[in-house]
Amino acid sequence: MDKLLDLWLASGISNISVGQFSMMIIGLGLLYLAIRKNFEPLLLVPIGFGGILANIPEAGLAFSAVENAIHFAKPEVLQQLAVTLGVSGADVHELTHAYHVSNVSTHAAASMVAQDAGYSNGMLYNFYLIAIASGAAPLIIFMGVGAMTDFGPLLANPRTLFLGAAAQFGIFATVLGAVALSSFGILDFSIQDAAAIGIIGGADGPTAIYVASLLAPQLLGAIAVAAYSYMALVPLIQPPIMRALTTAAERKISMSQLRHVSKTEKILFPLLLLILVAMLLPDAAPLLGMFCFGNLMRECGVVDRLSDTAQNALINIVTIFLGLSVGSKLSADKFLDVQTLGILVLGIVAFGIGTACGVIMAKFMNKLQGGNAINPLIGSAGVSAVPMAARVSNKLGLEANPQNFLLMHAMGPNVAGVIGSAVAAGVMIKFVG
Amino acid sequence: MDKLLDLWLASGISNISVGQFSMMIIGLGLLYLAIRKNFEPLLLVPIGFGGILANIPEAGLAFSAVENAIHFAKPEVLQQLAVTLGVSGADVHELTHAYHVSNVSTHAAASMVAQDAGYSNGMLYNFYLIAIASGAAPLIIFMGVGAMTDFGPLLANPRTLFLGAAAQFGIFATVLGAVALSSFGILDFSIQDAAAIGIIGGADGPTAIYVASLLAPQLLGAIAVAAYSYMALVPLIQPPIMRALTTAAERKISMSQLRHVSKTEKILFPLLLLILVAMLLPDAAPLLGMFCFGNLMRECGVVDRLSDTAQNALINIVTIFLGLSVGSKLSADKFLDVQTLGILVLGIVAFGIGTACGVIMAKFMNKLQGGNAINPLIGSAGVSAVPMAARVSNKLGLEANPQNFLLMHAMGPNVAGVIGSAVAAGVMIKFVG
Amino acid sequence: MDKLLDLWLASGISNISVGQFSMMIIGLGLLYLAIRKNFEPLLLVPIGFGGILANIPEAGLAFSAVENAIHFAKPEVLQQLAVTLGVSGADVHELTHAYHVSNVSTHAAASMVAQDAGYSNGMLYNFYLIAIASGAAPLIIFMGVGAMTDFGPLLANPRTLFLGAAAQFGIFATVLGAVALSSFGILDFSIQDAAAIGIIGGADGPTAIYVASLLAPQLLGAIAVAAYSYMALVPLIQPPIMRALTTAAERKISMSQLRHVSKTEKILFPLLLLILVAMLLPDAAPLLGMFCFGNLMRECGVVDRLSDTAQNALINIVTIFLGLSVGSKLSADKFLDVQTLGILVLGIVAFGIGTACGVIMAKFMNKLQGGNAINPLIGSAGVSAVPMAARVSNKLGLEANPQNFLLMHAMGPNVAGVIGSAVAAGVMIKFVG
Amino acid sequence: MDNLFSEGLTLMAFGMGFVFVFLTLLVLVTGTMSRLVTRFVPEPVAKAPKARPRPAAAGSAGNNDELVAVITAAVHKYRK
Amino acid sequence: MDNLFSEGLTLMAFGMGFVFVFLTLLVLVTGTMSRLVTRFVPEPVAKAPKARPRPAAAGSAGNNDELVAVITAAVHKYRK
Amino acid sequence: MDNLFSEGLTLMAFGMGFVFVFLTLLVLVTGTMSRLVTRFVPEPVAKAPKARPRPAAAGSAGNNDELVAVITAAVHKYRK
């Protein structure tokens, strides 16, 4: 009967905490949104499922060997860990804290002690180490996104880059919001946390994950969930703001057809962008370097088999593991915090401000040139969220004027927004990284 | 002339041992079975080829840096290793033993000594570390299998799950057989070894490899070879047992057509299974979690590109390295042992008992309900070996009654068997892991 | 204003060295050759782009954590590194040298110090570690090449293997050239360097990278660039040599049609080759083992899905990272050296000698047999550079005799050259590795 | 009967017991779910057969247009 | 206004400033490039639509022939 | 002639020697194999051209049915 008792004591049902239960419900909720409401399913299905896995009681899938050893709390193992970590006594919380702040060599030594005691890293923890902590997965996805991006509309009308720049104001306004919340003592965000949260406003999943993994890994789960959820909500968030800031006449503006862009221009553009990054902001080099590399593979026309793979097999494989890894950060103790609510509120504010600034910038550019060259509806596409935001611009344009197809015009600021947020990410990493 | 002598002394032909020669023949034999007899070629081609590579004399492809250093036995290197491993004297066997039982930090230190002396891990050893020792490859393959599995027939007739449960008796009967052999002093298996051998009866390659890598890594080669060989032999092993246990009248039973299963049910099933695992048996969470994740990707309909990749590029890549890694365990000193014979005999017994129990369970269920709802031939499909066992059921059904197509009915117990063995694996890991 | 100054001081434009600027130009030059001149674009696009990334000032993408720590030279970090590396004083050059010659455990300790100080490995450095330093990427690519290779023409006329053997003379003549340059004090190459440079003459990218990574990692960038560039130049390098060494009458020789080769022969060939390697030259086992494995997957007809993946998704993924990793070795301090010029000159000499020896061997074989069985133009294909060299043979054959299709005949020596250089690589690794 | 053998017996008893309990629960849960779904989530009737959606992560809108053009051309050819 | 808030303000000022400077430079550089390309690199007119080249690393010439054979067979079958 | 150069010479002699020995053996072994195969393993005549088999690791039987259904539908449409 001992074994029966063992089985019961080790089962999930006798160990589940309220937090774990809540997180499982949240994981199921994310799956519902992804599958039924089509909220960025490519990421939210793996993230939601990973979140459920991470919260299975006693399985420890999202924990390192040391965290698992501390959880099971055998006295002799705790004693050894205390010696290794230089802690007097073997209090579980003290050990956990000492482990998290330990330097690299102590960390490695503690890990060996735990492995000798028979504990091992959880599956999701290993995925996280390899996919995100190494920085590899977001960069490889960004390469694939580069290989999927057509800069033609941007090259035909390069001034739309200004719209992509303006929309990044959402990022920095949110940073300010986060530090304000912190200054007023409402929440407790460091400047690094604030920077990572701001990037949600960039509406760019891989950039947000990359920045969060560098500046605020403990917030990564909430930031990634917010970023992808709001990207999915773009068709709900943006239209009211766009309507409020434009007149019916402005929305009816039809734009002149885009000129043809030659192959050579498309090949040279990623190289020019790369050189500009190299000269001005080396901290953005990994992100924009991989992005430009993917785009060059796409456009150069001589490595189609590599470009195909970057757009399909490779990005799909990496997406699966990136999603599960992000899910590993949805453990109850990290996610169920008032900070997460703060992040969700700040994230939607960031989207809204970015949208508004894009529209206002478009109107300002029309003023400056004294003409009606730009339909302000395409300004909102500057937040990126490719290609959803551009489609929203198109839809509102058609509502105002059924002959007015803005899709291709909006693709310019849309991809400009990707560049803009990567530049903003580089500035953040440079200053607070 | 020195160099000529060197070349000769380092050549395979002057160094090959009887064991290595035998293992190369076995490797060629596996390739023959795979290519000419179509024995699970996707796994047995890489396993057989890996087995040949692992036994190339002097190449050390399946050995770690330390094992290679010990093999080449330079006195000063042995001396350093002896100090690191805490062994007096530099006897080769003593060093090897000390290395294999050393704790993680000593292991790492010995590895550094060997690398400083210019030795490195063999190619297959590295593949093994990354693919199998990390647990990743069997789990990723299981995800792919999940993405290939249609639970429709099971959902249409959930009682077939009982057939999948009954067939797992083969697993536990084999465990008993293995410990009996050990108790009678015929062979020497620990309870861990016995558990790993039993899983062969689960007729599920990745589950067998995953369990063996955790419980009895030294037997992994023999267990994997037995598992895949017997899965290929299902059309020979099962029919006599099935005929012996059924009457012609029973074999003629035709089953009512399966009801239509809705998309929603198919989406909810992997989630229900996951929650049940989470609540009852967290030790099965990695295996069944990845399986359910693959199946959810398949059924949810919104991440088809991820599901396609999980079923094709990703599973193929992982299969190549998993096969080669398993082959690395076919080195003469590990495989050419009377234990291997024991494993082969126990494995086939496991298959036989599993088949029989599945058929008997089906008859028992008919008795219980006082009807003829189930053709007992589909019971044998409960061992899994998807989809071979289901095809065998279908074939014997057609022999008895040319109008009687059992294939879809047999797919129910067939996939139930996959779940059943993964649950059995979780119980093993929980109790003897 | 401090931040503005910071931004400027950390920007590329204020830090770029002449060397880095030159290397960026070279990277752009490689991209030009790849994209406009179609020079082996599958490799030279990633290599060229990786070369640019590696030379972005202050980004440190190609540097390890320790190298980055030394570059930024904070006094307290340098002090700690000096203690770890056992160097008195904290001179930057002395530290760098001590780091590069340190043993594995000291290396690891220094890396931990740098990470604790907040530095990390550059992205390209990590790619290099995983793809090349582990040996994995060239071997996986060789597996894919095996899966793409049809040995039919070789099996139909196995004597063409002698042409593949003769062409390897280019490799060893180049080794002699390199040591001669060293003996005369013109350049400074070790015997390892010389061996790695010689392999350029094998006209086989993955073999050259594999050998260079083992024997002369510091020359890997230059060797890979030379190997792929000259492979692309085969249509320019070979024809003059071929014309000079043959008479018009010889070039008109038409060869008898190749016999049909059965499936069984094609399946047995990679196994025979593997056994021969295992018996005679275990040091070539990783390279030729993976090659034979790929070819067996292709020919055996029962694992087409694995063979497809090895030829497509897998080789493409690995090619991307291999190329970027090679590019990481195009840093100014390693590439901008008179040694690189030496390598470029020796490389083209190797190609020329290999081509000549192949042609001469063909003429010699005709002499020996007193017939005209072999058109000497197919001899040049023995350098490998599959399938370019075979096409060159075909083109010159058609010029001499418009009815004379040599393509299939030249494929025999062409693939024989791949085997020949892998054998030569094994000999090098055996004797000087 | 020595210790190892009794361990084996225990493993067998608990293992088979657990497998049956687990799969029985799964039968119950699945059956309940199916009944609920059948009653409360009616399947959409006569859904138009839709092409496999391949949602791209970014900017692949162009591909569909290409595809449409190619298919249109093909259909025209066959109709002639 | 405490230190953290002033840090946030600085980050905002420098960040937005830098984003605008960078993208303005990109507009200028791109525009210049486009003008130079349009003038000096005329595009080839009426290039024949070519099938996607899939340069294989080695000897995969056979595949195309197979494909052609299969398609030819299929077309013949439909024409009957 | 210094040491390095003589090392180079030795490497050349042994290297080329070994390459030739190895490939000569390969010629002999391959030739023997081909003769044996031609004599003892007659190739099956007139094998029906079969579609590329794509054996799936598990349970993908459904895909073929789908394919068959799609193709049937397509053929029906064209025949009209």
Ligand code: NA
């Ligand atoms: Na953006």
Ligand code: NA
């Ligand atoms: Na099973």
Ligand code: NA
């Ligand atoms: Na060659």
